[in-house]
Every structure is written in C-alpha cells, then in structure tokens.
Amino acid sequence: MIKIIIIALSALYLPCSMALEPLGEEELQQVLGQGGVYLSGDITINEAGGPLNVETDTSNPGVWKDSCTTSSTNVRCGARIAVNAGDGDSSGWLVLDNIRGRFSFEGMTLTTRTINSGFDNNFDPTNTAHDPNDAEYGEDGVAFNRDVLEIGLPYTIKYSNVSFTLANSNFARPTDTEVNSQGQVIAEFAQTDILSVKIDGDVSLRGNLLLFPTGNP
Amino acid sequence: MEYLEAERDILIRILEVANMKIFFQKLKARLIGTWLLILCSNFSYSDLETLTDTHLSDIDGAGIGIVLEDFVFNAGETVNGGGTFEINGLKTSGGDDVTIGISQFYIAGPGSVQGANATDHPVNIGRLVNPFNLELRDGNDVGVTDKAVFEFSAPTKINGSRLSERPNMGIRFDLDIAGTRYQSLENHIKSLSIDGSYIRLWGGNGHVEGELALNINTPEIQFFACDSFGNNCGDTVNFRDVNIELQLGSGEYQPVTFEVDDTGNFIFEVGTLAGKCSSVNSTGGCSSAAGSQDYKDLAKYYQSGPQSNVYVDKVIVGGQDFGSTTISNLQIQYLEVKSHDLQ
Numbered sequence: 001m002i003k004i005i006i007i008a009l010s011a012l013y014l015p016c017s018m019a020l021e022p023l024g025e026e027e028l029q030q031v032l033g034q035g036g037v038y039l040s041g042d043i044t045i046n047e048a049g050g051p052l053n054v055e056t057d058t059s060n061p062g063v064w065k066d067s068c069t070t071s072s073t074n075v076r077c078g079a080r081i082a083v084n085a086g087d088g089d090s091s092g093w094l095v096l097d098n099i100r101g102r103f104s105f106e107g108m109t110l111t112t113r114t115i116n117s118g119f120d121n122n123f124d125p126t127n128t129a130h131d132p133n134d135a136e137y138g139e140d141g142v143a144f145n146r147d148v149l150e151i152g153l154p155y156t157i158k159y160s161n162v163s164f165t166l167a168n169s170n171f172a173r174p175t176d177t178e179v180n181s182q183g184q185v186i187a188e189f190a191q192t193d194i195l196s197v198k199i200d201g202d203v204s205l206r207g208n209l210l211l212f213p214t215g216n217p
Numbered sequence: 218m219e220y221l222e223a224e225r226d227i228l229i230r231i232l233e234v235a236n237m238k239i240f241f242q243k244l245k246a247r248l249i250g251t252w253l254l255i256l257c258s259n260f261s262y263s264d265l266e267t268l269t270d271t272h273l274s275d276i277d278g279a280g281i282g283i284v285l286e287d288f289v290f291n292a293g294e295t296v297n298g299g300g301t302f303e304i305n306g307l308k309t310s311g312g313d314d315v316t317i318g319i320s321q322f323y324i325a326g327p328g329s330v331q332g333a334n335a336t337d338h339p340v341n342i343g344r345l346v347n348p349f350n351l352e353l354r355d356g357n358d359v360g361v362t363d364k365a366v367f368e369f370s371a372p373t374k375i376n377g378s379r380l381s382e383r384p385n386m387g388i389r390f391d392l393d394i395a396g397t398r399y400q401s402l403e404n405h406i407k408s409l410s411i412d413g414s415y416i417r418l419w420g421g422n423g424h425v426e427g428e429l430a431l432n433i434n435t436p437e438i439q440f441f442a443c444d445s446f447g448n449n450c451g452d453t454v455n456f457r458d459v460n461i462e463l464q465l466g467s468g469e470y471q472p473v474t475f476e477v478d479d480t481g482n483f484i485f486e487v488g489t490l491a492g493k494c495s496s497v498n499s500t501g502g503c504s505s506a507a508g509s510q511d512y513k514d515l516a517k518y519y520q521s522g523p524q525s526n527v528y529v530d531k532v533i534v535g536g537q538d539f540g541s542t543t544i545s546n547l548q549i550q551y552l553e554v555k556s557h558d559l560q
Contacts, residue, residue, distance in 0.1 A: 086474075091476050092477030168556070197305075199292075
C-alpha cells in the first residue's frame with residue numbers, strides 16, 4: 001500500500017515539476033531566433049471608385065454607384081477619416097477626406113538586434129582623429145548594450161496618384177444633416193477644405209527605425 | 218500462569234513494535250508525500266510571486282524609445298526620377314487656382330548641401346541613451362490631477378543630440394498660378410535640434426486637452442527665391458543661431474485645445490486665465506487674500522508658468538547684417554485662432 005502511495009505521488013510529482021522546469025541562462029543562449037521578416041506591400045485605396053454609403057436607395061446597395069476617377073468632384077468619393085476632438089453635438093469634425101491611390105514598397109524588414117557598439121558622433125567616416133575619450137564622441141552603443149526591435153525602412157516607396165484632402169466639417173459624413181423634432185432640416189452638411197495633396201512618384205525613405213523600452217522596467 | 222503472563226508480555230511487545238513499525242512507515246510515507254507536495258508547490262508558485270509595495274514602487278514609468286538610424290527622407294518632383302508632389306486648395310484674388318509644386322523635401326545628415334546630396338548623407342535622429350520617447354505618464358506629476366497623460370517627447374536637453382544627430386532639412390517649392398509656373402522658393406534649415414520638446418494629451422470632459430513645448434535650435438535658417446527653373450537665385454534672407462523655446466499651456470490649469478466648431482471651421486485655443494481669481498478689483502487685478510489658493514495658483518503661474526523665448530543672433534538680408542533679435546519671457550495668457558471660409 002505504501003509503495004503504491006509513493007509511486008502514485010511520484011507520478012504526480014514528475015509532470016508538475018517537468019512542466020515548470022526553469023530554463024537556465026546557458027540553455028536560453030542556445031535558442032536562436034529567426035533571422036527576421038522581410039515585407040513587401042502594395043495597397044490600393046479607391047483608385048477608380050468606391051463604396052458611396054448611400055443608405056436611402058434600397059434598390060442599389062450604394063456600391064460603385066458613381067464614377068470616382070481622380071477628376072471626379074463627387075464629395076462621396078474616396079475614403080474619409082473624421083475625428084471629433086470637441087464637445088459632442090456643438091462641435092465639428094477634423095477630416096482627412098478623399099483618400100485614394102496606390103502605395104507600394106518592397107524591402108521593409110522586421111528583426112531584433114543587439115546594439116553594443118557604434119553610435120558615436122563621427123558623422124565623417126574619414127575622420128579618425130577625434131579623441132575617443134571625449135564625451136561628445138563617446139560610443140552610445142557601448143553604454144546602451146541591449147536588444148532593440150529594428151524596422152528596416154523600405155528604400156523607396158512608390159506612390160501612384162495618391163491624393164488626400166485636409167478639411168473641417170460640421171458633420172461626420174456628407175450624407176448627414178441636422179433635423180429638428182418636426183423633421184425639418186435645420187443644418188446642411190458643410191465642409192471647409194484646407195488643402196489637398198497629390199503625390200505621384202517615388203519617395204526615398206531609408207534607414208532603420210529602432211524601438212526599445214525606456215525607463216527602468 | 219507465570220509462563221502465560223510472560224508470553225502475553227512478549228506478545229504485547231511484539232504487537233507494540235509492529236504498531237511502531239507501521240506508525241513509522243506511515244510517518245515516512247506522509248513525510249515523502251509532504252516533501253513531494255512542497256517540491257511541487259515550490260515549482261508551481263515560483264513564477265506567481267506576489268509583488269510587494271517595495272517592488273511596485275521601483276517601477277518607473279517605462280515607455281517606448283524611438284531612434285532613427287541612418288535615416289534619409291527625400292521626395293519631390295525633381296528627385297527620384299520626377300513625378301508629381303502638389304498641394305492644392307489656394308486661389309488668387311482673381312479666382313485662379315494656385316498650386317504649390319514641391320520640387321524637393323528632404324531630411325538628411327550633415328553634408329547634404331541644401332539637398333543636392335541628400336541620399337548619400339544619412340543621419341541618426343535621437344540618441345540610444347536619450348531617444349524620442351512615447352509614454353503614458355501619471356498626470357499628478359505634470360499638473361493633471363488623477364489622469365493618465367499621453368506624452369511624446371524629443372530627447373531631453375541634458376546629454377542632448379550631438380552634431381551627427383542633428384538633421385539638415387529643407388524644402389524647394391514652385392508657385393503655379395492657373396497652370397503657369399512663376400517662381401521657385403527655397404528654405405533650408407541646418408543642423409536642427411528640437412531637444413526638450415514634448416506634446417502631452419489627456420481627456421478633459423469629452424474633448425482632447427493638451428500642452429505643448431517646442432524648442433528649435435539651429436545655426437542657420439535660409440530663405441531665398443529663384444526663377445521658375447530654380448536658377449538665378451536672388452538674395453538670401455539668413456537667420457543665424459536661432460533659438461526658439463515655445464511653451465503653450467500649463468496642465469489642466471491652462472489647457473490647449475484643438476476643435477472644429479459646428480460650422481466646420483477649426484478653433485485652436487490656449488485656455489484663458491479669466492475666472493481663475495475669485496475676486497477681481499476695478500483695474501482687473503486679483504484682490505484675493507494673498508494666502509488663498511486661487512491667489513497662490515496665479516502667483517505660481519506668473520512666476521514659473523509657461524513662457525516663450527526667441528533669440529536670433531544675426532538676421533542677414535542680402536549680405537546686410539540687421540543685428541540680433543531677442544524676445545524673452547513671453548507668457549501667452551489666452552489665444553484663440555479660428556478659421557473662416559472665404560467663399
């Protein structure tokens with residue numbers, strides 16, 4: 001009987017200790033992560049049309065209802081982001097309107113990296129005459145000595161007919177109106193366009209974006 | 218009888234010894250069981266230790282550090298094989314469309330020669346030991362009672378950005394009026410540092426409130442105009458050794474708000490100090506008792522509240538030195554900027 005109890009207890013003991021065995025520093029050092037991720041992307045937003053959000057027309061669900069080419073001035077074309085930063089009903093909306101076009105990039109990377117050297121102040125690689133003890137030229141990398149998340153920016157981002165408009169409006173959507181209790185419209189939709197931006201071509205965006213925790217976690 | 222008694226004694230002793238043996242064996246089994254349980258429980262609870270107050274008080278507000286390494290941004294109609302980079306929406310008084318065509322907009326390192334050599338001169342922006350920082354802070358530390366405050370801050374001024382971490386940036390743009398290109402304007406900023414700048418945002422009764430500090434430090438800002446092809450440039454307006462420290466708002470005592478009103482126009486406001494004093498005399502001064510809280514708050518605001526300073530060592534126009542300019546201790550006590558549609 002005692003033997004049975006001991007065997008039963010041993011059987012209990014083994015799984016609970018094995019599941020929670022701590023990994024030693026040395027064992028952890030053997031673990032190698034993947035080399036990172038390489039990303040390429042291509043996104044097209046409302047290039048030649050768009051859902052128009054017409055709720056009143058039940059026969060047509062409001063999709064592809066109108067031509068939304070780049071020359072179209074239809075206020076409902078393009079994607080729209082409206083943000084209200086004010087006090088509810090009495091305030092209006094900050095709008096990024098008419099967002100359309102195509103963005104594409106290749107060669108964005110995502111990886112982790114240990115930084116324990118470099119990051120000195122020597123912006124001229126041919127200049128080796130500086131004093132390494134000078135605080136101005138000190139290597140930040142040595143003092144830092146930690147891991148960072150590195151996002152390698154794509155060398156070039158291609159924009160094809162990308163456009164957007166920065167604006168302010170009184171309602172969130174162009175189809176909105178304010179109606180009083182008798183059902184009469186007391187305020188129509190109004191929007192003030194501040195500026196429009198149009199980009200078609202390549203933009204150089206090079207370098208690495210490094211992210212890491214700060215403070216003393 | 219004696220024999221029988223002796224035999225009974227022996228039997229009793231044997232039974233006692235047997236009992237003891239069973240008892241010890243039971244005890245041993247229990248001890249092993251307990252020991253095993255202790256071992257198990259040690260393993261199971263080792264990663265669930267309770268955090269004490271001492272541990273918790275050691276935790277500093279940790280955020281996300283952001284550094285750009287070997288960074289170059291270069292865009293525009295005259296770089297990377299051409300293209301279109303336009304800003305529309307302006308009109309002349311005659312109703313003609315004005316298009317701002319951006320020939321080049323660059324952010325690069327020292328040696329970029331006004332953007333001519335931008336892509337070969339990368340720059341680190343932010344220091345590893347003093348990065349740009351994204352953080353949620355305890356509002357009680359920054360003058361916002363019992364609220365979490367979102368903060369995005371540039372490197373601090375102590376051990377601030379070094380020469381190789383200060384980007385050159387600039388913009389060249391053309392003015393097209395009704396389809397005709399008239400003029401090209403250029404603006405270049407050398408070795409820019411915004412160390413010590415920050416923006417803080419928090420929620421105040423259904424809208425966003427904030428506080429802003431903007432520091433700009435650059436040895437040179439240049440403006441000049443050229444002909445429509447970017448040649449035959451005219452005289453340069455130079456601002457040398459520019460130091461700007463701009464502070465807007467002071468916690469929830471004087472919040473900065475950015476809103477859009479119900480007619481679709483934006484309002485940028487730096488909160489007013491009106492009403493902060495409970496008793497105002499005929500000349501508009503605060504006549505509350507010197508020891509009262511509102512008087513103390515106002516006195517603190519005047520003495521150590523937000524203030525803005527601008528210092529330009531030299532303004533040079535076309536080679537002529539106009540001397541230096543200083544604006545100091547400018548305290549903005551109320552500001553409202555509102556847009557109006559001209560149409």
